[in-house]
Amino acid sequence: MQHMRILHICPTARLDAPLAPESLQYLGHQIDRCAAEDLPSRRAESAAVDVVIADACLDLSLAPRISDLLAEARITAPAIVVLGEGGLATASAKWNVSDLILTTAGPAEVEARLRVARDRHTASSSAHSGSGFPGGLHAGPGRLGAKGDAGGWGPVRTGRGPVGTSRGGGPGSSGRLGDTGEEMWNADGEPMVVVTGDLRIDETAFTAELGGRSLDLTYREFALLKFFAMHPERVFTRDDILLAVWGDDYFGGTRTVDVHVRRLRAKLGKDLENAIHTVRNVGYRFSADSVTDTDSEDVTA
Template identity: 40%
Template sequence: MAQLLVLSSADDPALPSLELLAHRIQTIPADPAHLVSAGPADAILLDARTDLVAAKSLCRILTATGLDAPLLVVVTEGGMAALSDEWGIDDVVLTTAGPAEVDARIRLAVARDQREHDTPVRVQASGLTIDEASYSAKLHGRPLDLTYKEFQLLHFLAMHPSRVFTREQLLSEVWGYDYFGGTRTVDVHVRRLRAKLGEFEQLIGTVRNVGYRFILADDAADDADATHPAPA
């Protein structure tokens, strides 16, 4: 059973046969503004039945912001001709697909995604080097003495640079669904991480009333320019 996020602004279900399966489903409007508050998902299904142009644009936004779940689009038979690799999707499902086909496509997409994420990843960004295989992190060549959860939190944020995550999303992704503590533990770990980053604490940015994000060096420079514009 998977946790699915369905993006659809229509009144009728995009994929009727999905209702016959046991997956957990969260449906939100197919609008970028609603994505920040969306919960974590094993797979995302985008309703592209009526507005292919808007659907393609949303797909590109999702992939550009560091999508970490397989993306499937739901289309009619006539919409198939509009699909291309520019959409950046993992699979396509016809609205007429039966429960067995829908379930198989979801399971295969999730399995492929999990295999990709099981491979140890080395992250390098803004002077930070994270080696998942050895659970080590260095900042401009200086080793960081991190606890296991601090490492996981820093690694997760750095894997999705510039993307904003709510405290609830970070709890689910880093601590897991079975964690019963409050969101304050995220704030505590962020504060400890920043202390260990020292003069580079700004790498973990706060988005007021939303959550946290990993700030790339270029983003930090843009923020500084915006705050201190050059004299005319």
């Protein structure tokens, strides 16, 4: 049996508790444990991880967050979520994880699921390595991928109008055709490269550049900026943004939108910080060409 390196993520309170699933300790794999909050500090040493196991038995909120946490930490290994019997009722494909497993699973089942998750991930990464598609990185909304070759694809320019998302070749289509005749769209029907003014957002490489300057964005900030850039001059409520960027399974208030907008403005810097306008009593509007002060709220929508 080939030994694997496993990163076991659990709530801080469970770091000293037995492994979940318990049978994992009998398989002889190298297991590193850490709390979800410590993932960013484990980025460098997690490069060689084969599989990530997330213990969500006592904290179900970890399950829908694990994909985003791994993306922010640049960990590309497949993730398996451990649940109790009651937790299975909450399972969702939107978690974007490789597999689910009960905490009571026996050694043979755990070993099989680990091996399948690892091998499937390896095969997928190899298949995509020369195709121009991203491979490996766990995706949230928009299936954001790891850095890959975007050769053969052209950027989608938004200008001042919204990006067309038609999959056909008509006027509503914004993507350039590749060798296979398919356009560069992600699984949600969105363009993978968006360009507006000096801002270039490339989902194939998970990068955002402003006038050639690379922006150091978290996964969620990246998704939020792409959403804004795809819909310039349109006003969105905080609920609209929360649904589009965080998804309908997010548990939390709209205050998180304000927090991320503030952080995003700071990272855009003086070149583009004024592009995200606050629309009084409504939400936000994005205009890459605007130079108005964001501290003075827009009155009209």
